Amino acid sequence: MTCPPTILTERSKMDYEEAKKRVVEGLTKKQKTKSKFYFNDLVKLIGEKPRAAKKYVNRMVQEQVLEYWSSGSTSLYGLPGTGKQASAEHED
Amino acid sequence: MAKHDTPMLDQLESGPWPSFVSDLKEQAERRAKNEEGVEFQIPSDVCEDLLGVLELSFKHGRTHWKHGGIVGVFGYGGGVIGRYCDQPERFSGVAHFHTMRVAQPGGKFYTTDFLRDLMKLWDFRGSGITNMHGSTGDIIFLGTTTPQLEEIFFELTHNLNQDLGGSGSNLRTPADCIGSARCEWSCYDTQALCYYLTEEYQDELHRPAFPYKFKFKFDGCPNCCVASIARADISFIGTWKDDIKIDQEAVQGYIGGEFLPNGGAYTGRDWGPFDIAKEVIDLCPTDCMWMEDGKLKIETKECTRCMHCINVMPRALRIGDDRGLSMLVGAKAPILDGAQMGSLLVPFVKVEEPYDEIKEVIENMWDWWMEEGKNRERIGELMKRQGFQKLLSVTGIKPDARHVQEPRTNPYIFWNEDEVEGGWERDVDEYRKDHQR
Numbered sequence: 001m002t003c004p005p006t007i008l009t010e011r012s013k014m015d016y017e018e019a020k021k022r023v024v025e026g027l028t029k030k031q032k033t034k035s036k037f038y039f040n041d042l043v044k045l046i047g048e049k050p051r052a053a054k055k056y057v058n059r060m061v062q063e064q065v066l067e068y069w070s071s072g073s074t075s076l077y078g079l080p081g082t083g084k085q086a087s088a089e090h091e092d
Numbered sequence: 093m094a095k096h097d098t099p100m101l102d103q104l105e106s107g108p109w110p111s112f113v114s115d116l117k118e119q120a121e122r123r124a125k126n127e128e129g130v131e132f133q134i135p136s137d138v139c140e141d142l143l144g145v146l147e148l149s150f151k152h153g154r155t156h157w158k159h160g161g162i163v164g165v166f167g168y169g170g171g172v173i174g175r176y177c178d179q180p181e182r183f184s185g186v187a188h189f190h191t192m193r194v195a196q197p198g199g200k201f202y203t204t205d206f207l208r209d210l211m212k213l214w215d216f217r218g219s220g221i222t223n224m225h226g227s228t229g230d231i232i233f234l235g236t237t238t239p240q241l242e243e244i245f246f247e248l249t250h251n252l253n254q255d256l257g258g259s260g261s262n263l264r265t266p267a268d269c270i271g272s273a274r275c276e277w278s279c280y281d282t283q284a285l286c287y288y289l290t291e292e293y294q295d296e297l298h299r300p301a302f303p304y305k306f307k308f309k310f311d312g313c314p315n316c317c318v319a320s321i322a323r324a325d326i327s328f329i330g331t332w333k334d335d336i337k338i339d340q341e342a343v344q345g346y347i348g349g350e351f352l353p354n355g356g357a358y359t360g361r362d363w364g365p366f367d368i369a370k371e372v373i374d375l376c377p378t379d380c381m382w383m384e385d386g387k388l389k390i391e392t393k394e395c396t397r398c399m400h401c402i403n404v405m406p407r408a409l410r411i412g413d414d415r416g417l418s419m420l421v422g423a424k425a426p427i428l429d430g431a432q433m434g435s436l437l438v439p440f441v442k443v444e445e446p447y448d449e450i451k452e453v454i455e456n457m458w459d460w461w462m463e464e465g466k467n468r469e470r471i472g473e474l475m476k477r478q479g480f481q482k483l484l485s486v487t488g489i490k491p492d493a494r495h496v497q498e499p500r501t502n503p504y505i506f507w508n509e510d511e512v513e514g515g516w517e518r519d520v521d522e523y524r525k526d527h528q529r
Contacts, residue, residue, distance in 0.1 A: 049459075051459070061167070070260040071160035073304075
């Protein structure tokens with residue numbers, strides 16, 4: 001059985017710009033309490049399955065809308081230049 | 093004269109074992125002399141300051157490192173671990189002291205030329221200090237500054253034909269044993285599979301989207317030289333289905349003392365003449381071996397491929413010809429619930445390109461873990477939390493007696509409706525004929 005065409009179209013139309021808007025707005029809203037986010041947090045904001053969301057997230061990193069933060073064992077994402085890290089690392 | 097006094101570190105050198113302090117002092121001296129005229133791109137006194145900050149940490153009883161950061165190479169979310177000193181004025185040589193993970197060659201099979209090229213690059217653009225190898229197998233470069241990261245990455249990928257390894261919530265650098273390249277016990281080509289999956293899953297290796305780390309390790313046989321069963325989220329362990337091949341003449345050769353057991357590995361003291369009953373047959377964990385009319389017999393269906401008899405008498409016993417691998421899931425070092433060994437998921441699969449059956453299992457597991465795993469939860473912990481039955485269900489693998497570790501320890505069997513004839517619906521009147529309310 002195949003999906004009805006309208007559903008397919010709607011799913012593929014969840015385009016990159018929409019995903020980016022959701023992520024940037026979502027992360028900006030939480031800036032007061034948090035500057036680094038797990039991948040799962042981004043998945044929830046985008047509202048797609050993890051593998052589909054990853055494609056958008058990868059592109060956001062490429063376009064420097066997001067940046068990686070890594071402790072070495074765990075990786076997090078954040079909006080560039082946010083949080084204590086930038087100044088603490090003498091890199092701003 | 094040393095830049096910093098390090099009395100506590102000096103004391104560490106007094107033991108009988110090789111000392112990293114001595115090594116660091118030697119490297120500090122080498123950089124100070126710089127007989128090769130290297131144009132160091134990071135402070136030449138990095139090693140002195142490293143010793144200094146370590147001495148201070150010993151004195152204070154707490155670390156002076158801040159680890160983690162946004163450093164990395166463009167487009168990669170792993171391979172670089174930011175490290176900064178919280179005393180940058182006092183120890184300016186280690187103000188930035190980032191770690192880079194360089195993927196190790198398959199089976200750690202490299203030439204001295206390759207090592208020289210790596211060290212030439214690392215002496216030039218880093219501290220010259222390495223960790224050979226990290227627990228994931230990577231060649232670890234310890235200590236460089238942020239501006240050097242892209243330069244090192246460019247040189248590695250363009251001129252040394254090598255990539256950065258994995259770190260963070262990524263697929264970590266897959267690790268394998270030397271496999272059929274040098275070992276007659278290898279049941280599959282570990283390097284071929286390790287390399288193939290490394291290439292296939294580049295996105296997972298470099299762009300983090302997992303709840304936590306994920307490790308593949310490949311062992312060619314159940315001797316498990318890379319200890320995949322204890323350390324890998326998925327371990328691929330070579331095995332075979334048919335009989336162990338027995339050369340009865342060689343068995344007699346061992347009994348008669350013509351061949352040394354274990355390839356002569358334990359000849360350091362006199363253990364007396366080789367006793368096949370005591371050293372092989374009685375040690376078989378499943379009692380599947382015996383001598384009959386002067387011949388060694390093995391009941392294959394009882395054998396669990398523990399490898400002991402083959403290790404002791406390699407000339408007489410050889411692995412079978414119907415070879416493949418077993419996949420075990422969920423091993424990890426102790427973090428939350430203590431150490432966990434891998435659980436058998438796929439008892440046997442042939443190892444043939446393009447490895448579709450293997451990839452299907454991996455990808456089904458990842459989909460499950462990415463959706464259901466909590467942040468910083470390893471797949472072995474998810475397996476424990478939701479149950480092995482759930483793992484079987486997401487991978488579409490049918491339960492098998494070999495999945496049972498200890499029979500009759502769990503009295504509960506959870507059936508799904510589609511597994512029960514007639515489902516949950518039933519005719520109550522029919523039921524009441526035999527069962528009173």
